[in-house]
Amino acid sequence: MGNVKFFTGYLRKIWEEQKPLAVLFKTDSSYYLYDTGTNKILKCDSLTYDLLEKLFYEDFEPAVGAFLKKNGEDGFVKTVSTLKKSIENQDLFVLYEVTNADLFPGKEELQETISTMSNELSLEVTEECNLRCIYCVHNDDNRENRNHGSGNMNIETAIAAIDFLKKNSEKSHQVAIGFYGGEPFINFPVIKKSIEYAKKTFPDKKVEFSVTSNGTLLTPGIARFLFENNINVTVSIDGKEAVHDRYRKNLSGSGSYKKTVTGLRTLFKEYGARFKDKISLYSVYAPPFSLEQIRDRTNLWEELDWLPHDIRANIVYYSGPRIPGVSHSEDTDLLQWAFENYINSKKEETQPHPYAVSMIEKLLTVFSQRPVYKKAIDKFPLHGCCLPAHRRIFVTVSGDFRICEKIPGSAPTIGNVKEGVNFDILYDKYLKEYKDMSLQVCKKCWAINICESCFIDGFDENGLSYDKKMERCESKRLAAGKKMYYFCKALEMMPGIQDYFAATKLK
Numbered sequence: 001m002g003n004v005k006f007f008t009g010y011l012r013k014i015w016e017e018q019k020p021l022a023v024l025f026k027t028d029s030s031y032y033l034y035d036t037g038t039n040k041i042l043k044c045d046s047l048t049y050d051l052l053e054k055l056f057y058e059d060f061e062p063a064v065g066a067f068l069k070k071n072g073e074d075g076f077v078k079t080v081s082t083l084k085k086s087i088e089n090q091d092l093f094v095l096y097e098v099t100n101a102d103l104f105p106g107k108e109e110l111q112e113t114i115s116t117m118s119n120e121l122s123l124e125v126t127e128e129c130n131l132r133c134i135y136c137v138h139n140d141d142n143r144e145n146r147n148h149g150s151g152n153m154n155i156e157t158a159i160a161a162i163d164f165l166k167k168n169s170e171k172s173h174q175v176a177i178g179f180y181g182g183e184p185f186i187n188f189p190v191i192k193k194s195i196e197y198a199k200k201t202f203p204d205k206k207v208e209f210s211v212t213s214n215g216t217l218l219t220p221g222i223a224r225f226l227f228e229n230n231i232n233v234t235v236s237i238d239g240k241e242a243v244h245d246r247y248r249k250n251l252s253g254s255g256s257y258k259k260t261v262t263g264l265r266t267l268f269k270e271y272g273a274r275f276k277d278k279i280s281l282y283s284v285y286a287p288p289f290s291l292e293q294i295r296d297r298t299n300l301w302e303e304l305d306w307l308p309h310d311i312r313a314n315i316v317y318y319s320g321p322r323i324p325g326v327s328h329s330e331d332t333d334l335l336q337w338a339f340e341n342y343i344n345s346k347k348e349e350t351q352p353h354p355y356a357v358s359m360i361e362k363l364l365t366v367f368s369q370r371p372v373y374k375k376a377i378d379k380f381p382l383h384g385c386c387l388p389a390h391r392r393i394f395v396t397v398s399g400d401f402r403i404c405e406k407i408p409g410s411a412p413t414i415g416n417v418k419e420g421v422n423f424d425i426l427y428d429k430y431l432k433e434y435k436d437m438s439l440q441v442c443k444k445c446w447a448i449n450i451c452e453s454c455f456i457d458g459f460d461e462n463g464l465s466y467d468k469k470m471e472r473c474e475s476k477r478l479a480a481g482k483k484m485y486y487f488c489k490a491l492e493m494m495p496g497i498q499d500y501f502a503a504t505k506l507k
Contacts, residue, residue: 004073007080008064016060020093023446024053025481027489034484037095037376039449041488042086047071047079094376098443101380101435107427113390114421118168119175120392121161122405125190126182127151127397131214131256134247135286135318137406151397152187158194160417161395166201168420174206180394180405185217195229208232212282214248216256218263223270235264236282239297247286261304268306280312283355285334287318287326294337298353313354335359339486343493360490361501367487368501370450382438384452388430389414389421403430403455411459434458441469447480 014020021036031049033042044052050070054063068076087093127149129136136148162177169175177198179191191211198207210232226233237260238244245255268275283297297315301307317334338353342360345352352360386392388403395401399417412429415421434455442448457472459465491498 003077004068007077007084010084011055011064011080012060014087014093015055015063018096019056021095021098021444021446021448022056022093023481024049024056025485025488027485027492029492030488032488033092034446035090035092035095035376036446036449037093038091038373039370039377040090040092040372041484042090042092044086047075048083051076051079051083091373091375098380098439098445098448100378101382101439101442101448102431107423110387110427110431111423113387114423114426115168116171117390118165118393119172119390120178121165121176122178122180122392122394123153123158123161123194124180124182124394124396124405125153125158125184125194126187128186129182129214130186130216131183131248131250132253133214133249134323135284135320137320148182149397153190153395153397153399155190155193157395157397157399157417158190159197160399161393162194162198162201164393164417164420169205172205174208175202176208176210178209179211181212183214183217184211185213185222188217188222192225195231199229210234212236213263214256214260215263215267216250216259218266220266220270223266226267227270227274230278232278232280233267234280234282235260235267236284237261237264237300238283238286239300240303243293243296247284264304265306276308276311280314281354283313283315285315285317287323289334291337294334298355301354309351309354311354312358314358315355333482335363335482335486339489343490346494360486363483363487364490364497364501367450367484368498380448382435382442384454385434386454388426388455393421406456408456408459408461410461410463411455412463429464430455433464437464437466438469440466441473445473445477447477450480450484451476452479 023034025032025034026049031044031046033044033049033052034040035042051063051067054067058066064076067079071079128151129148132148165175165177177194179194181187184191195209198209209229211226212234213236215235215237225231236248237257238246238248241255241257244257244260248256248260250256250259264279267279271278285293285297301309315334338356338359341356342352345356386404389401392404393401393414394403394405394407395417396413400413401415401417401421402411402413412425413422414426414430438458442451445451453469453472453476457476458469460468
């Protein structure tokens with residue numbers, strides 16, 4: 001009885017007043033504990049899992065009482081004794097609340113980094129688009145962003161932006177310039193001149209160029225220029241004709257599939273053997289969600305038999321406002337489909353579907369490369385946020401700087417091509433005010449280390465929004481848990497795969 005009292009007292013110190021930040025989950029064959037303070041994922045036996053489950057999700061006294069009743073004093077003492085060793089050896093269950101989360105140490109270091117190590121520009125060369133995709137962030141139903149406009153970036157603005165990148169990338173080994181819209185090829189002359197100018201401006205530094213397009217305006221001449229200048233092109237295509245044309249429509253309301261495929265085929269002919277390395281596909285998995293919808297997207301390769309099966313292809317869930325007249329209930333998990341396709345293909349030594357490769361290999365790489373700490377840390381990264389203006393600056397048609405193309409229009413600009421980055425706004429509005437608001441939401445969340453939430457989840461049409469942040473949290477936490485589950489399941493089914501992805505460069 002003395003040992004029962006001792007171990008009950010030990011557990012009471014950890015669990016009675018509040019619960020440490022951690023989460024339990026299990027696969028078909030194993031039990032797991034994720035500890036937030038150390039970022040560790042640990043296997044545990046069924047008895048330990050049962051005890052922890054009771055401690056985390058029930059009041060303390062009933063939890064201990066139920067475990068004792070089920071497993072007896074000997075079972076209790078043995079389980080807690082083993083658990084105690086793990087807690088002390090692994091430094092588990094130390095963290096109850098995050099009080100110190102940050103993006104960067106301070107304003108001076110921020111300014112030094114951005115002034116010498118800027119990496120990428122994304123140039124909004126036009127607000128115009130020849131399509132009216134129903135789920136586009138610039139459509140009439142999305143109040144957080146501008147509607148389709150008529151503005152076009154002039155070459156002077158593009159040159160000023162490139163000059164800014166040159167001035168502020170002294171310590172960067174390479175830089176990147178992307179072209180964005182609207183539909184970027186509406187303003188192809190500025191794209192062409194910008195690329196030519198950038199090559200002259202960075203004679204001794206590698207410059208990666210990219211453009212994101214709906215593909216409908218691609219001509220043999222444009223494709224030839226892109227190929228000759230080694231440009232990466234992402235073409236938006238949702239799947240087979242019927243599913244693509246459901247949402248990606250032209251100004252008259254007709255589908256755009258045939259023109260998109262014509263543009264894609266033009267690139268294929270021009271790029272030849274380099275097509276699969278320089279061209280990528282982008283698909284939006286929009287409602288209604290179903291297995292049939294997944295098949296209509298993944299079967300694109302059957303409809304286009306010339307399309308390489310090892311091309312890079314990304315698919316993402318639609319995350320905008322509700323689409324009128326369409327059910328948004330999710331009855332098929334895209335991640336589950338991708339995991340099963342990837343694992344089964346590896347077992348059969350066949351090529352996984354490009355969408356499955358994109359989703360699962362990113363997941364495996366991110367979790368394999370996550371930092372794991374011997375001792376619980378007391379300072380945390382602010383979930384999935386990048387360092388604004390360091391990784392990328394989005395330049396609008398008028399030359400204003402924004403932190404990225406996805407941020408709602410109400411979010412503050414952070415400078416412009418004439419005056420450079422406004423570090424006061426950048427630090428105060430994004431690093432400080434956003435951090436302070438987010439910490440209210442995130443301080444009690446077990447997923448803070450592996451959450452992919454970022455600035456776009458904290459702004460709505462009125463600016464910084466605690467309510468929007470809260471709305472997005474549950475889905476982000478659920479997504480983090482699902483990905484961790486599939487990561488562990490992959491390790492069970494393919495032992496040793498973590499070593500490979502720990503050394504993989506994330507594309």
